[in-house]
Amino acid sequence: MLRLALQSKGRLNEESLALLSEIGIKIDDSKRKFLTKSSSFPIEVLYLRDDDIPQVVFAGTSQLGIVGLNEVEEKGFKVKVISKLGFGGCRISLAIPKGEEYDGPQWFNGKTIATSYPNILKKYLKKNNISARIEVITGSVEIAPAAGISDAIFDIVSSGGTLVSNGLKEVERVFESEAVLIGNGNFSPEEKENLDEMLFRIESVKASRGKQYILMNLPQKSIDKALEILPSMRSPTVLPLAASGWCSLHSVVDKKDLWEKIKALKAIGAEGILVLGVDKIIA
Numbered sequence: 066m067l068r069l070a071l072q073s074k075g076r077l078n079e080e081s082l083a084l085l086s087e088i089g090i091k092i093d094d095s096k097r098k099f100l101t102k103s104s105s106f107p108i109e110v111l112y113l114r115d116d117d118i119p120q121v122v123f124a125g126t127s128q129l130g131i132v133g134l135n136e137v138e139e140k141g142f143k144v145k146v147i148s149k150l151g152f153g154g155c156r157i158s159l160a161i162p163k164g165e166e167y168d169g170p171q172w173f174n175g176k177t178i179a180t181s182y183p184n185i186l187k188k189y190l191k192k193n194n195i196s197a198r199i200e201v202i203t204g205s206v207e208i209a210p211a212a213g214i215s216d217a218i219f220d221i222v223s224s225g226g227t228l229v230s231n232g233l234k235e236v237e238r239v240f241e242s243e244a245v246l247i248g249n250g251n252f253s254p255e256e257k258e259n260l261d262e263m264l265f266r267i268e269s270v271k272a273s274r275g276k277q278y279i280l281m282n283l284p285q286k287s288i289d290k291a292l293e294i295l296p297s298m299r300s301p302t303v304l305p306l307a308a309s310g311w312c313s314l315h316s317v318v319d320k321k322d323l324w325e326k327i328k329a330l331k332a333i334g335a336e337g338i339l340v341l342g343v344d345k346i347i348a
């Protein structure tokens with residue numbers, strides 16, 4: 066049976082379980098054990114600290130895992146990134162005290178940098194020909210400069226709020242990360258089939274993110290103009306209405322463009338516009 070390693074608690078736990086639920090994999094979270102079998106899909110979930118996930122997948126204790134790409138890169142185990150999952154987005158950046166004048170990566174020459182990601186940092190420093198000392202600390206890296214432990218930090222940033230409140234400024238964005246599904250390639254034919262089914266479902270959930278379903282009544286004469294405004298997956302669906310000269314038009318739009326599109330559609334006579342959420346898109 067497929068086994069999937071998930072973060073037991075922390076930033077990726079909830080969204081990992083939410084994704085599983087969206088793809089029809091029910092995990093009984095109420096009596097959570099170290100290893101839990103799904104009641105609706107042939108898979109079991111192994112709860113671990115995120116640091117350990119790349120290694121257990123590499124070693125084969127679990128064939129699959131959901132973890133931040135940052136951990137995969139830092140730990141360096143040869144596992145395959147099967148799918149990028151679109152949540153847990155963050156970056157690992159270099160930051161320095163905000164009063165410092167920054168003139169480019171060479172600023173770091175001869176400096177001490179505190180981090181929990183020494184391997185990713187080493188690679189960056191080498192690539193940029195910088196010689197700096199790395200001070201490895203786990204947790205609360207952002208206080209290192211004020212505590213006199215380092216001149217700079219290399220740490221995870223998402224909004225940047227933590228940096229600002231510690232008197233730091235982000236100067237180099239080095240590594241972009243998000244949650245990924247990783248695997249070790251050791252699947253029986255049956256497990257491979259189940260993995261493919263899982264991936265198919267994940268793709269349909271990913272495809273629906275940021276999309277909305279829009280339907281409206283439209284004067285028939287405006288159809289051509291509406292087609293220009295709404296390039297849909299194939300083309301928008303046009304249905305006749307009982308009132309002559311009118312039709313009902315259905316389409317899928319990107320959430321980010323929604324209000325622009327609505328404005329343009331109203332301008333060509335669209336009425337009774339309905340906007341609905343999209344759960345899954347099956348290509």
Ligand code: ATP
Nearest residue numbers: 072075076077114115116133135153154155221223
């Ligand atoms: P564990 O106890 O499992 O070792 P942790 O404390 O190492 O947990 P979390 O802080 O829960 O890890 O973060 C897990 C992952 O979430 C990170 O490795 C990263 O990929 C992602 N992430 C997204 N945004 C942030 C953020 N602002 N700070 C830290 N991690 C983030």
Ligand code: MG
Nearest residue numbers: 114115116117
């Ligand atoms: Mg961790």
